[in-house]
Amino acid sequence: MFTSKKHQHGRSSIKARLCSLLAFAALIGASIPARAEDQTQVGERILVVGRRLFDGVDFQSEKAILIEGPVIVDVGPREVLKERASRIIDLGDATILPGFIELHGHSLVRNLPQEVILRHGITTLRDVGGPLSPPTGGIGRLRVLTAGPIITVQQGYPLSVFGKGYLAETVQTAEDAKALVRKLVQGGAAVIKVALEPGGEPGAPWSHEHDGAVPPPWPIASVDIIAAVVEEAHRLHRIVTAHVSENKGASIALAAGVDEWAHVPCSELDEALVQQAVKQKVKIVTTLDTLSSCQGAFANARELAKAGASFLYGAEIAHLEIPWGIDARELQLMRHMAGMSDVEILRSATSEAGKELGLAPLGALRAGAPADLIAVKGDPRTNFKVLEYPDLVISGGKTVVDNFASPRSPADLPPP
Numbered sequence: 372m373f374t375s376k377k378h379q380h381g382r383s384s385i386k387a388r389l390c391s392l393l394a395f396a397a398l399i400g401a402s403i404p405a406r407a408e409d410q411t412q413v414g415e416r417i418l419v420v421g422r423r424l425f426d427g428v429d430f431q432s433e434k435a436i437l438i439e440g441p442v443i444v445d446v447g448p449r450e451v452l453k454e455r456a457s458r459i460i461d462l463g464d465a466t467i468l469p470g471f472i473e474l475h476g477h478s479l480v481r482n483l484p485q486e487v488i489l490r491h492g493i494t495t496l497r498d499v500g501g502p503l504s505p506p507t508g509g510i511g512r513l514r515v516l517t518a519g520p521i522i523t524v525q526q527g528y529p530l531s532v533f534g535k536g537y538l539a540e541t542v543q544t545a546e547d548a549k550a551l552v553r554k555l556v557q558g559g560a561a562v563i564k565v566a567l568e569p570g571g572e573p574g575a576p577w578s579h580e581h582d583g584a585v586p587p588p589w590p591i592a593s594v595d596i597i598a599a600v601v602e603e604a605h606r607l608h609r610i611v612t613a614h615v616s617e618n619k620g621a622s623i624a625l626a627a628g629v630d631e632w633a634h635v636p637c638s639e640l641d642e643a644l645v646q647q648a649v650k651q652k653v654k655i656v657t658t659l660d661t662l663s664s665c666q667g668a669f670a671n672a673r674e675l676a677k678a679g680a681s682f683l684y685g686a687e688i689a690h691l692e693i694p695w696g697i698d699a700r701e702l703q704l705m706r707h708m709a710g711m712s713d714v715e716i717l718r719s720a721t722s723e724a725g726k727e728l729g730l731a732p733l734g735a736l737r738a739g740a741p742a743d744l745i746a747v748k749g750d751p752r753t754n755f756k757v758l759e760y761p762d763l764v765i766s767g768g769k770t771v772v773d774n775f776a777s778p779r780s781p782a783d784l785p786p787p
């Protein structure tokens with residue numbers, strides 16, 4: 372019934388999205404000044420060498436990374452690059468990867484310690500629902516981008532569950548919606564988030580009892596309101612992510628032309644909506660770990676995957692069961708439920724996520740990219756768990772974890 376707006380998803384909208392992302396990248400670049408004290412010693416060029424390198428796109432062997440200040444200046448064979456290095460960090464039998472990008476967190480509203488998240492492998496976090504803040508961090512500190520408050524309607528989710536607060540703001544008309552988008556962008560929003568959640572899905576985290584929660588069904592915004600959000604957000608070079616978890620919200624999101632779903636939906640979707648989402652090239656942030664009690668999330672992941680959907684890594688940092696850092700179980704569920712290959716999973720948390728933020732080459736290890744990288748001993752493809760405890764974390768050229776310099780694992784210690 373919402374077919375009238377499908378035509379919006381032709382080449383022009385993809386082009387508009389690309390322009391949006393480029394303009395946003397320029398904005399972020401300008402808004403995260405490098406602090407002098409954070410810089411690598413002036414002129415120092417560090418060569419990081421490990422047996423394996425995942426560059427954000429594929430695995431490479433015999434490649435090393437040359438870092439100067441906050442930036443990667445070259446990636447290539449060790450023998451070629453070592454001439455230009457003033458210091459060499461040789462990690463031996465280790466795998467170097469880009470710092471991970473978490474696309475679905477709520478770290479600010481829960482006051483999570485950002486340094487803990489950074490030390491556990493996430494170098495960039497997109498907070499989608501919480502206090503609004505311009506982009507911060509990036510050099511020795513967690514890079515945080517925010518959506519600010521979620522756009523909803525009066526008595527709608529998340530207010531229906533969490534009560535009044537800065538987690539959401541309500542709109543009544545399309546004009547209200549556009550004004551709110553302008554206000555959020557002015558305040559530094561990197562992405563716009565809308566909630567389309569009527570409630571009542573068994574097993575959903577938002578179906579748990581909360582003090583003062585209103586029983587579902589909850590009102591949700593019309594297609595006209597969400598379409599106005601999308602139009603204004605695109606005009607201001609931002610993408611729109613939607614909280615959807617069942618058929619009604621998903622169909623409104625698709626009809627209005629949102630760019631991204633913030634979750635794999637919780638209840639099983641109609642086949643037509645699965646097909647439509649893929650046809651419209653909606654990106655889908657997985658959050659399968661926190662949704663693992665939902666009745667339909669895994670089936671949706673399988674059906675979306677079968678139809679050719681593009682998934683992005685996001686684990687819902689700040690939900691109680693999710694670690695403050697990389698979530699190995701999320702990666703495991705992407706493998707088993709969405710049928711993704713190891714390389715597809717790693718791309719979705721690095722280079723593909725950087726593109727979604729409009730900040731490429733963030734998330735890739737190549738010349739010109741921010742020097743955000745992690746390393747683990749051995750090969751993480753045989754055990755995602757090691758990614759939760761990286762042995763090396765470099766954020767914007769600044770080392771924040773280095774277990775290679777001072778061995779900590781029992782295997783590294785001499786026998787008693």
Ligand SMILES: [Zn+2]
Nearest residue numbers: 475477500687
């Ligand atoms: Zn969330």
